Amino acid sequence: MAAQVDTSPAGAAAKPRAAWHRRLKQVLPTSDPFAVAGILIYVVFILVAIFADQLATHDPMEILFTDTYKLARSLPPGPDHLLGTTNVGRDIYSQLIYGTRGALLIGFAAAAAVVAVGTLVGLVSGYLGGWVDNVLMRLADIALGIPFLPFVVVLAAFLRPSMWNVVFAITILLWPNSGRVIRSQVLSVRERAFVEAAVVTGASKAQILFVHIAPNVLPLSFLYGSIAVGWAILTEASISFLGFGPSDTVTWGYMLQDAYASQALSRGHYNWFVPPGVCIILVVLAGFFITRGYEEILFPKLRR
Amino acid sequence: MEYIARRVLYTLFVLWAVASILFLMFRLMPGDPRAAFIDNTFTAEQQQLLLVQFGLDQPLYVQYGKYMVNLVQGDLGMSFIYKRPVVEMVMEVLPNSLVLTLTSLIIAYAFGMVAGAFLARMRGTWVEGVTIPVVLATRAAPEFWLGMVFLAIFSFSLGWFPAGGASSAGITYDSFWQQLVSPDYWRHLALPVITLTLYLQGLPLLLMRSNMLEVMEDEFVTMARMKGLSEWSIVMRHAARNALLPVATAFALGVGFSISGNVVIETVFSWPGIGRLLVTAVSSSDYPLAQGAFLFITVVFVVANLIADMLYAVLDPRVSHGSAG
Numbered sequence: 006m007a008a009q010v011d012t013s014p015a016g017a018a019a020k021p022r023a024a025w026h027r028r029l030k031q032v033l034p035t036s037d038p039f040a041v042a043g044i045l046i047y048v049v050f051i052l053v054a055i056f057a058d059q060l061a062t063h064d065p066m067e068i069l070f071t072d073t074y075k076l077a078r079s080l081p082p083g084p085d086h087l088l089g090t091t092n093v094g095r096d097i098y099s100q101l102i103y104g105t106r107g108a109l110l111i112g113f114a115a116a117a118a119v120v121a122v123g124t125l126v127g128l129v130s131g132y133l134g135g136w137v138d139n140v141l142m143r144l145a146d147i148a149l150g151i152p153f154l155p156f157v158v159v160l161a162a163f164l165r166p167s168m169w170n171v172v173f174a175i176t177i178l179l180w181p182n183s184g185r186v187i188r189s190q191v192l193s194v195r196e197r198a199f200v201e202a203a204v205v206t207g208a209s210k211a212q213i214l215f216v217h218i219a220p221n222v223l224p225l226s227f228l229y230g231s232i233a234v235g236w237a238i239l240t241e242a243s244i245s246f247l248g249f250g251p252s253d254t255v256t257w258g259y260m261l262q263d264a265y266a267s268q269a270l271s272r273g274h275y276n277w278f279v280p281p282g283v284c285i286i287l288v289v290l291a292g293f294f295i296t297r298g299y300e301e302i303l304f305p306k307l308r309r
Numbered sequence: 310m311e312y313i314a315r316r317v318l319y320t321l322f323v324l325w326a327v328a329s330i331l332f333l334m335f336r337l338m339p340g341d342p343r344a345a346f347i348d349n350t351f352t353a354e355q356q357q358l359l360l361v362q363f364g365l366d367q368p369l370y371v372q373y374g375k376y377m378v379n380l381v382q383g384d385l386g387m388s389f390i391y392k393r394p395v396v397e398m399v400m401e402v403l404p405n406s407l408v409l410t411l412t413s414l415i416i417a418y419a420f421g422m423v424a425g426a427f428l429a430r431m432r433g434t435w436v437e438g439v440t441i442p443v444v445l446a447t448r449a450a451p452e453f454w455l456g457m458v459f460l461a462i463f464s465f466s467l468g469w470f471p472a473g474g475a476s477s478a479g480i481t482y483d484s485f486w487q488q489l490v491s492p493d494y495w496r497h498l499a500l501p502v503i504t505l506t507l508y509l510q511g512l513p514l515l516l517m518r519s520n521m522l523e524v525m526e527d528e529f530v531t532m533a534r535m536k537g538l539s540e541w542s543i544v545m546r547h548a549a550r551n552a553l554l555p556v557a558t559a560f561a562l563g564v565g566f567s568i569s570g571n572v573v574i575e576t577v578f579s580w581p582g583i584g585r586l587l588v589t590a591v592s593s594s595d596y597p598l599a600q601g602a603f604l605f606i607t608v609v610f611v612v613a614n615l616i617a618d619m620l621y622a623v624l625d626p627r628v629s630h631g632s633a634g
Contacts, residue, residue, distance in 0.1 A: 143322075146319065146322075146323060147323055147326045147327065147330075150320075150323035150324075150326070150327060150607070150610070150611050150614070151327055151330075151607065151610075152565070152568070152569030152603075152606045152607055152610040153569055153570075154569055154570055154572050154573065155569055155572055155584070155587055155602075155603050155606050155607075156603075158572060158587065158588060158591055159331075159334065159587075159591060159599065159603060160334075162591045162592075163334050163337075235449070239451055242451050242453075242454075243451060243452075243453060243572075243573050246451075246453050246573060246576070247572065247573065247576055247588050248588075248592060249591075261451075261453070261454060261457065264457075265457060265577070269461075271461075271465045271472070273461060273465065273466060275461065278454070278457055278458075278461070279458065281454075282450065282451065282454035282457075282458070285449070285450070285451055285454065286446055286449045286450045287449075289449035289450075290442075290445055290446055290449040292449075293445050293448070293449060294445075
């Protein structure tokens with residue numbers, strides 16, 4: 006599992022900043038056409054999330070009326086309502102726009118948390134070893150032995166539905182994947198000459214860990230981060246669909262749940278439940294593509 | 310042998326940890342667990358009686374001890390709402406979940422392996438360029454959304470399949486086997502299975518494809534070529550056999566992951582399985598039932614992982630058992 010990431014570590018001990026700089030260049034995989042497509046999809050969705058206020062035509066939760074003061078229920082797509090309205094007269098297009106913001110917020114927050122915890126645990130566990138390593142890895146075993154979605158359901162009910170609780174649930178179950186791989190990477194990096202050199206020059210443990218070793222696991226962290234974004238968005242959608250999602254935010258999962266519960270399926274309101282699903286597919290697919298790009302940087306042997 | 314013993318011990322450790330976490334979570338749930346169950350019209354004595362009945366009047370460590378003892382004896386308590394033993398209720402729906410999961414997995418893996426081997430042969434052609442993104446998209450789509458689209462098209466619009474449940478109104482079965490051979494049951498099962506299969510086939514397909522590509526470059530394949538064996542013989546008798554190994558492991562893992570992921574599929578299709586039981590129990594604050602359903606899912610999940618580990622060790626003699634932690 007331990008991939009040899011660094012090929013020229015000679016100067017790293019002398020110029021630790023250079024090591025960080027070099028790693029940061031690998032943050033975005035731009036050599037693979039699929040990865041570039043994935044990044045472009047992300048850029049579009051991020052722009053939509055940022056400019057949601059400008060792009061939306063209506064308040065997503067407002068119950069709308071037609072010019073003749075009738076409830077604007079179940080309208081087909083048209084110039085006034087780009088994707089039509091829901092059965093209680095809410096604008097679907099505006100919900101989709103604001104749902105992008107909710108989904109990306111949850112996706113990125115969860116990915117950042119998963120990567121932060123996983124990287125920290127991997128670094129500490131791999132570098133310190135001993136009982137610390139033992140305890141952390143047994144915790145990882147337990148977390149990996151818990152069925153994912155059922156646990157998120159129970160936890161969401163336990164903690165009351167909110168966006169941050171969904172992020173929390175995803176974090177405590179997904180950190181072991183990145184934590185384990187980063188740990189094994191640290192195990193191999195810490196045996197290398199430049200770490201030994203740093204020890205000889207009298208660098209402190211913290212310095213060695215965060216200045217000399219950490220840059221070498223950064224690409225791995227980003228690989229797991231790109232996987233976690235998609236997972237988080239899918240999980241949020243599933244949880245919302247089951248009725249345990251955040252009640253304070255409009256997300257794609259909320260839209261699908263609303264459509265399902267309002268008989269949009271039997272009434273054939275495809276304009277209601279197809280767009281959110283397509284958005285989820287696009288974002289998760291973009292995550293897959295970017296992941297592929299990282300894998301090509303990290304494990305060039307896999308290139309096929 | 311020592312390796313297997315250690316894996317079993319470790320599985321028991323994980324199960325114990327999960328059971329303990331569950332115990333704590335359900336005792337610490339916000340609001341009183343009794344709130345959902347006890348009616349306002351109950352008198353104080355009646356309430357107290359019920360507390361005693363469920364053992365909720367005792368200190369936490371006594372409750373924990375009893376919980377563990379009961380668990381080991383296979384007693385998961387009574388459902389707050391249905392007032393029936395949890396084990397009985399779980400056992401009633403577990404077969405439905407297993408039928409759904411195993412049928413889908415078997416079809417998905419059979420299809421995935423053949424299609425994966427085929428795609429490996431198509432390497433570098435336009436077929437590959439079109440197929441791979443499509444396969445990835447089926448893995449990126451939320452299962453329940455696929456289910457919703459299929460329901461709208463095939464059930465509500467075309468009327469080919471029933472819209473949910475496991476049997477038509479008025480049909481009852483004397484035994485599980487009678488149900489299993491009933492055409493009505495399979496008509497209800499069809500759409501959930503199609504949805505789940507579509508979602509699951511991507512993994513074995515992509516695995517098989519990359520394994521085949523890797524194996525076909527191995528020395529023993531070159532050797533077989535030099536011996537003048539036919540391409541068919543090389544692919545089927547030499548390469549495919551070796552490429553199957555990770556797919557077999559993935560299948561065992563897949564049983565665990567699907568059972569745990571089934572909560573959404575079963576909810577979309579109102580399929581009376583263990584995942585839907587969990588969701589309804591959690592929504593209605595039926596804690597003993599939710600706890601029991603969750604524990605059963607965990608057991609299936611952890612045991613499937615254990616089997617996958619052992620399968621891997623048995624199938625691949627290169628796996629070192631000595632240093633595995």
